[in-house]
Amino acid sequence: GAVVSQHPSWVICKSGTSVKIECRSLDFQATTMFWYRQFPKQSLMLMATSNEGSKATYEQGVEKDKFLINHASLTLSTLTVTSAHPEDSSFYICSACDSGTGVYEQYFGPGTRLTVT
Amino acid sequence: AQRVTQPEKLLSVFKGAPVELKCNYSYSGSPELFWYVQYSRQRLQLLLRHISRESIKGFTADLNKGETSFHLKKPFAQEEDSAMYYCALGRGGAAGNKLTFGGGTRVLVKP
Numbered sequence: 001g002a003v004v005s006q007h008p009s010w011v012i013c014k015s016g017t018s019v020k021i022e023c024r025s026l027d028f029q030a031t032t033m034f035w036y037r038q039f040p041k042q043s044l045m046l047m048a049t050s051n052e053g054s055k056a057t058y059e060q061g062v063e064k065d066k067f068l069i070n071h072a073s074l075t076l077s078t079l080t081v082t083s084a085h086p087e088d089s090s091f092y093i094c095s096a097c098d099s100g101t102g103v104y105e106q107y108f109g110p111g112t113r114l115t116v117t
Numbered sequence: 118a119q120r121v122t123q124p125e126k127l128l129s130v131f132k133g134a135p136v137e138l139k140c141n142y143s144y145s146g147s148p149e150l151f152w153y154v155q156y157s158r159q160r161l162q163l164l165l166r167h168i169s170r171e172s173i174k175g176f177t178a179d180l181n182k183g184e185t186s187f188h189l190k191k192p193f194a195q196e197e198d199s200a201m202y203y204c205a206l207g208r209g210g211a212a213g214n215k216l217t218f219g220g221g222t223r224v225l226v227k228p
Contacts, residue, residue, distance in 0.1 A: 004160075034215070043203065043218045044161075093161070097214070106216065108161040 002028050004096050006109035013084055013116055021079045021112045023094030029074040030096035034106065035067070038091040050077040084116045119144040121206050121219035129225045130194050138189040138222045140178075140204030149207035149214065150180055150187040156200045164189075164202070174198070194226045 003026040013019050023033055031052045036044040048058045048069055056069035066088075068080040077096075081088050091113050095106040120143045130136045142148060152164040165173045167180040167187060178189045187204060204219040 043220045044216075046215055046217065049215060095161075105163060106214070110160045 002096075002098050002105075002107040004094065004107045004109040006092075006094055006112050008112060009110065010113040011115070013114070015085055015116055016083055018080055018082045019084055019114060021081075021092055021094075021114070023077045023079070023096065023109055025075045025096040025098075025107070028096075028098040030077075030098065031074060032097045033071060033077040034095045034097075035069065035077075035079050036093040036095070038093060038111070040091075044093060081114065084114070086116045089114055089116045119206050119208055119217045121204050121217050123202075123204055123219035123222050125222045126220070127223045127225065129227065131227050132196055133193050135190070135192050136194040136198070136224060136226075137191075138202050138204070138224065140187045140189065140219055142185050142187065142204075142206050144185075144206055144208065146208060148180070148182075150178070151205040151207060151216070152176070152178055152187075152189050153203045153205055153218075154200050155203070161203070194224075196226045196228060199224055199226045 005024045007022045011019055033050040035047045037047050038044045046059050047062045048056045050056045050069045050071040052071045052074050058064045071077040091111050093111040095108045097106055122141045124139050150167040153161050154164045155161045176191045178187050180187050201221050201223050203221045205216045207214045207216055
């Protein structure tokens, strides 16, 4: 089946530093990937749509300069949290659409827990 | 704006009892509705979608456009059904089907 991985699974960083999170589709190509954020005991909130070879599209209220997204290949999208602050601490989840099936089902990664101290 | 509401945060039922998870949505376009499930320590995975009209693991869901609902039902709950369930609304068409999630319902099936 379609598998999506994320790296790292958890990360702790100091306030003011930047953190990069990778999302990979392991056995399929994904022209479209999505990045979500999940606060404790809350639902997933879509942050942005990552399109291979073009700029990401961000949801309203999400700072594009704060959350940099790069989708340089058909199997990799990265989310960089720049100048992280404690309020950026959250669970970040990516998903990828298998562009080869025509079904556009989203396959989710296991998530990355970011803690900013 | 689109919105998905799951009114129950927690549903506790006994094994063998019916279970129904409520989901209501608001969307001005043509909706695509999904149910996702997240078992303990596992990632989110698709349970079923309204366009498939299929039963997965004994679960069914019918899209009621008049009531703007997509409730998930299972006649006889099993302990392995204990999980977090999310209703989601798809928008944006086939390419880049953006999802708006409901708040989730935790289902606990007691023996």
